[in-house]
Structure formats: structure tokens, C-alpha cells
Amino acid sequence: MEELRNEINSAAVHIDSSLRRFALERRYRHSHWIFVETGLRKFHPHDSPGKEMPLVVNLLYVTLLAFPIAGFSLTVLTDIAYWRTLNLLWLHFSEWLLLAGLVFGILAVLVRGIDHLTRSMWPPWPSVVGAIVVLLLAAINSFIHTADGWTAVIPYGLTASVLTVLAMIVTAWFARMGVRHA
Template identity: 45%
Template sequence: MQSSQTHRLGYPVRRQFVPVSFAAFTFTLATDMAFWQTANLMWQNFSSWLLFTGLLFGALAIIAAIIDLIRPSTRLLRPSLPEILGFLVILILAFVNSFVHAGDGWTAVVPTGLALSAATFLVILLTLVFAARSERTMNWNTP
């Protein structure tokens, strides 16, 4: 549900890209676990493509966030510092994970890639908690 402040000020463009990154990185964990259980290289390829997609949309989210900071209509709806730091940590973990997944076979995923995917997922959950708290605070402070 959008607050009345969102309707008055404009919708932040970054909110179009961030969920795609979060979904791609979450599915990366799922495909890494599938690879761990089956050793089928198809799952490693899926993970690599999901990491690429998440990083691409993450870069678009950063560009959109910069545009949102410039736009006067969305300046008040910017994310909190913990959200920003969480998103940057997510992208850094996924970037390192992408290099790990570039390897061949089992060692490209197990154990390092799987651990990085799990860590990325945990930081996503933590970042979503920060986002929910700041959204709740913003809705309480609206006139």
C-alpha cells in the first residue's frame, strides 16, 4: 500500500529495479542448493545468469537512486542509511560470488559460492527489515 505522501511526491524509480535484484539473488541460493544436491552443471549456469541479472538490475537501481536524489519530488522518500549500506553489501557479495561461479564444476559452487549466496540472502533479509522499519517510520511521520 502506498502512502498519500508517495502519491503527492512521485514514485521513486529505484523501486522498480531493487526487487528484481533481490529475487535474482534469492533464486541464486536456490539454484546453488540444487547444484549441491544434484551436481548437474545446468544449475551452476542458472546461478551464473541469475547473478548477472541481479547485478545488472542492481546497477540500474543505483543509477535510478541517484536520479531519485536529484528529483525534488522523490528526495523525501530516499532510503535510510542502513538500507543503502545493506544494498551495497548485497551487490559486493554478489559481485564476488559471480567471480566464484565463473570457475568450472563443483568447486565453483561448493562450498564458497553456496556460502556467498547464503550470506547474500541473509543480508537481503536484514536490508528488508531496515526498509520496513524506515517505511513504517515515514508513514507515521506523514501529516
């Protein structure tokens, strides 16, 4: 009798673990949740690979994109701080923020460009043109900030910084309009 009870318990444990494994496989096989820029989206794993951006590429792009947004936005604040205090420290902060924003912005564009060349998804053309305009304005702003003292910030440096931030806002609005498939 003891032997039968052990056999039944062993079979029950095996069935229980098999059912759990089957339930987990079924749950993960039929639908997955992945993180994309707008949050969680559900997709079916048998969909074509071009429908959703791969997780690693998306995370890398979003991480790289955060630096230019912060750098170019903070440049406006450091330019205003220099204008109000005339302390050269703020001018040097602006120069370094612009450099960091340009380096990470170019890296983000390269990551997104390589991703779009390998898949059939293309961003709307206004957002591509906007990204180029933002990087060009930031590069011009960086050259303006290389001058010495007051002329590096007032009036052209501050104006270029504000125009760069406004171009970023417009480009973000264009990018939110969606992605079209080629």
C-alpha cells in the first residue's frame, strides 16, 4: 500500500510540474509583452519581425536620445545663467553640454539609421529632416559658443540654443505622428 501511495504521489508531482511547464510555455508562446517607446505593447511572436522594434535597439536608441534632449535643453538654462551672472563657468557648461548632446545625438541617429536599413520600417520624413535640422542647429550653436565671453552667448548663442530646443519640440511632434511601413 505504501508503494502505491508513493507511486501516486510521484505521478501527481510529475503531472503537476508538466502542467505548470505547459501553462508557462503556452502563455509565453502565444503572446509576449515587450517595452517600446510608448509603453507596453502586445504582439504575437509569429508576426513578421519588422512589426515591432527589437527591444535592445529600442532601449539603446532611447538611452542615447536622452542625452541630446537634456544637453540641448540645459544649454538654454546655462546660457541664461551666463547672461545674468557673467560667470565664465556657465559658458563652459554650455560648451560641454552642446558637445555631449552632439556626440550622443549622432550616435542615436546612427543606431536608428542602421535599424531602419535592416528592417522595412521608416520614420516620417518630417521627423528625419527635423533631426538633421536639430543636429545642424546644435553644431552651429557649438561653433558660436567657441567665441570668447559675452559674444559667445549674447545674442547669437542664446538665440541658437532656443531655436535648437524649439526644433527639438517640433521634431518630437513629427515623430509622434507615427511610423510608415515601406
